[in-house]
Amino acid sequence: MDRIYSGASMVLIWLGKPFAKLQLGLEVVDRIGERATREAKRIIFNQRYDFSLSMGDMKSNYGIELFTLEEADGLVTLFESSWFSRIWVIQEVALAKEVGVFYGDGILPYDKIGATAVFLHLTGLSIAVVTEVGLARDDDAVDTGDVVLIHQAERIQLLREWCRGERGDWLDVLPLIDFSAGIEDDQLINRPGKGGSAGLILLKLLLWTIGFGATDQRDVIYGLWGILQHMADAQGVDMPKHLRPNYDITAAELLGTVAKEILETSGTLMLLTLVKGPSRRQTQGLPSWVPDFSPILDSHPLCGSKFKSVTKVNAGGHMTGMLDHLSLGAEGATLHLKGVSLGTVELVGGSSTEMKDAKVEGWINILSRMSQVYPPTAQPSLEAFWRTLIHDDDFSSRPAKLPQSENFRDLILMLMVKRFLRVFEAGGNDAVTELIQSWKHLGLDNVAERYPNHIYGTGFLQSCCRSIGLLPETETEHLLSPEEIEAWKQSRRASAAVFELLLGGTVFWRRIALTSGGYLAHGSESLSTGDEVWVVSGCPSPLVLRKTGSEKGRYCLISEAYVHGAMNGEMVANGVEWQDIALV
Template sequence: MRSRTILSHAKVPQNLPFLLGNYQYTPLPSPTSIRLLELVPSEDQRVVQCSLRAFELEDAPLFFALSYTWGNPLMRLKSTIAFPKNSHTLNTVPNLSASDPDNGIFSQIYGEPESSKSSRRHSVFCDGRIIKVTSNLKDALRMLASSITSQSPSPTYYWIDALCMDQQNILERNAQVAKMAEIFKKAQNVIVWLGKEDEYTMDALTTIEKVSAVPEEAWSSVPYTSFYDPIQSSTYQRPDLSYHNWLGFIALINRPWFKRAWAMQEIALAKSATVVCGDKTFPWEKLSRTLSFIKASKWYHHLQTEKLRHVKSLQKNAGQYKRILQSKLDVGVGPVYLNATRLKLSKIDSTDPNEQNQKPPLRMLIDTHRFSKSTDPRDKVYAFLGLADRNMAPFRSQPNSLVPNYNLSVQEVYLETARVLMTSYRNLSLLSHVEDPSQTRIPNLPSWVPDYSVKLDPYPLRYRGPSYWKASGNLKWEPNIFSMANGELELTGYHLDTIDQTSILQNESDDPSASWASIVKLALSLDLPYPNPGNHNKSPGRVEVLWRTLTTDIYNKIYPAPPKAGSLFIDYILNLQIRHRLTPWSSSDEFQPHHSPLSESIYPEWRTLLQLEPMESFYSLGKYRERLATVVESMFNGTYSPIGLAQLQHEFDQSGGKRRRLFKTKEGYLGTGARSLREGDEVWILHTAGVPFVLRPQPNGHHRLIGESFVYGVMHGEMQGLSLPRRQITLE
């Protein structure tokens, strides 16, 4: 106790750790005990003093749990724009490495997770000894200590992972991580520390206050378009907020805490939660109502800086949000999913049977929160174990699987997770959750094991319609758990064909028409009649095969896509033609006819494609000319609007957009798949797989997974009519 008194009145010398020594953890007395931290009041706010005591979790005194991020808690922006000389922005934006993969756009980055040793630069005095903590935890401890006075009638206890667990003791860490769900359930309150305030915080808090005050029964009456039209505010209860207020909210919601993997468990299981940002405090329920309103009104579509930067009032007066508007930020799915999971779990113990919910299965939690981040990549699995329903797969058949074990490598944890999930569900749907090979970060992972440390982009095709496709029919798969444990996945399947042509993606060429030129070239190379292994009573032309493949044959959640989508595709071609042909003459200053048109070698050959259609076809050149005349006339009359193409563009984006590559096979199938696919890759239909997969043959006779695919004409078991030989293959 004397050391605390001395420290509270003296300046802390730089060599004090050598004088006092580092804190030495005493082993916990039992497997069911935890440590709790008591903060000791100090006259010097710069000095944090505390004490650690062990308790049985069941008999522990009332305590609070802290939820925070170890690294930099603030949203940070960096520019990847090449600014012109003398640009004033050049002096306010950090330099960018020339190797940055996002070169050419502004990108949002988060504080890199600080390593457990190099980032712990600040001293905390615990029972007369030194414990090193990160900058953000130091700030959080000072915030907590400031609320404690020496006149407090009883000790105030906290559970904080970095201090209450001996991070260097792997066995203890394993046991305590497995107990974290119980700890956060037991806590009287969870304190969410978002970090210090910044220049955007007040606008964010204004937004939360006003939106959370809108009654839930009024949410459905708030028009979707009213976000940009506050004039009608007298007719419904619309939150009266400025665009600056909303930008402040976007900035707050993009703080790293909202993408923490552990935040999901910490907030979802909390009896109650309090959010603290600097010296501002508000209950989680207000943020929850704000997020629920945004979801119900679908205003999250508007809350994107890429859209808000076009608002005239913001263009004239961006104020402190100039850099925010130049970035690529949105509300995102993270906070919405975080809140939705908490609301779902809060109903599990409800006495009203209509309100009761089951816990989500582990597979759903891992897939839904794939976007989340963690300092330790293994936590992208471990963070969700405490939330998962133990009565569902994989625990129903493998109750002792996936126990936190930090002695295992990241590769071992991810391999075991994939093995357990695939053998529990006994299908290959997990293969659709393997990221494009170019995105994998964890080295030496088998090609069929998802790298959970990276987000999945694009989403699996099954999210386009999970009940639509059954490429393998009813064929079954029996997993070989022994070979899987060694990193090899033994499969049974059919080699449908080999890829011989591929398209150019939109971001792979400086010319805006190059991608479409390559796509049209693929369509022109198709032989007719198109392969028909299912003996369907139709023979689609090249244009129809093309647009149905580009949309995965889905339009506005309808499968197969209605003819209306084909009509819109003709209009889409018209708009592409206008855009591509007029681009060389476009100028921000004046019309300049001396510019040269695009080279015909990279211009899409739409005319040739349409000429090949039969005269009676809806996609024939004659029908196209009729539609062109109608469109041009409506343009002169001022009645034409391409707004109807928005849904078709949405389908293109969801089906692949810039992230999936179109391909043609030797036998004339058209498909779309992973951006990393290339000529010579093989298209396979595998037992129990809903969609075909692109595999790359290896010199040793094995294959590597490149990704899932949509192949027009073979998505419903039609390949069984081809009499293809069944083969046993191994993915490595």
């Protein structure tokens, strides 16, 4: 397949029968494509995301006329095309000399579509556009991720540039994007004679293509074969015969073989960090430590693509050698590793769905249990809490420099107001009072006393509810006018907006937890009390493990986790005594 697409003078793409909204979206891309390319490359070169949370500043910031609502809807319609989610289209675009999309009576270069997607993502305008269209359509299902495929279109474009190597238009900035958490940096650009391994190339491709789907689960691997062969040839790497397409084996057998190849030849345990929580897995018959790479979206991996300037996670240090002779027998595979426990999970926060519904009880419970200072980092526990939620990463730097505790405070307040409005609609004043009292019993006022400028207590919440008409007025506290209420909400939303944007990259399908060792962890929604959090030697992210069977040291892998105060090799530096563990 690599020869077919790389040998073609042009590959043409049909996104479906043309209709007005799709055509308008393509017109917008045609108009802004060149400017979007320049601005996206500028942002990558500066290594700093823009946070354009409103379309209002497009002209002043980027020299692009403000999108009309119809144009924004056209862009969303374009990126709603399921074409962008298919694994097979990646090599069609990545390996071809020229790629065009049917556009009315003409052809639009795909590079303009890809560059527009990169631009929308790096500026933050993807959120602004999708939010505006969702409100206009009155459709909660309009969402960047599994519906509006801007990120997928972006990744297709950057993979195309990676494969083009010296011929690429983004050659000057591509080395500034880290495809795989700093491993083998000199492999990020396709230049002949660099060496490497098939496992490492495949690991990078799998990191970059998470969430793309295929009808046959085996094609999440075989659909990348053309790119894999192309890059292996360019880098002088021999492709092992057992990785060649073979539809006589099952998906589970293929994924096990791929996992073994990557672990034995890539020099890293990073593959383990790509295992999804049990509720997000699709392929049956796999050991818990083998990722299934199903198209079901999960949380963004900690080792996912970032700017090169962002400090890489490295909880478990570097491996001293390759893993050899993994057992993949008929009775299942066991992976023998060394690690150190950070404690058993004692408290868990709400799921991302619960947080979307403004159910903050789990957060309050954890904060009320913690002391004022977080021992692993000597930071205020509230700061450690919100840094855990965003993985201490503001897209441009780690530790995060952009958000502050005040932004987190206003995010929580906006979540609480959202909940108040919902319970008021269902049960009136009494329901609002009951909710506030339930938070009081959980210890919210104690947390507010501990952090008086950064968490609001129940007294403030009562006053707030009186001001916006959710509780009866008093002699001193009166209902604000509609204009005053809207102005108040807007000021709080503006403060919360940046933190909310950062949460969008970390919170989905995860929940926060507190361990018996005093560590805050952010792992899969499948984690529960009694699970254990471990730093594993050679693995960049800590892992959530669950005991299995009666034999000591045998675990199932639940997911990776961000653990505040344990992401930079602290356990390795402290000279801990590693324990033997086995993953099954």
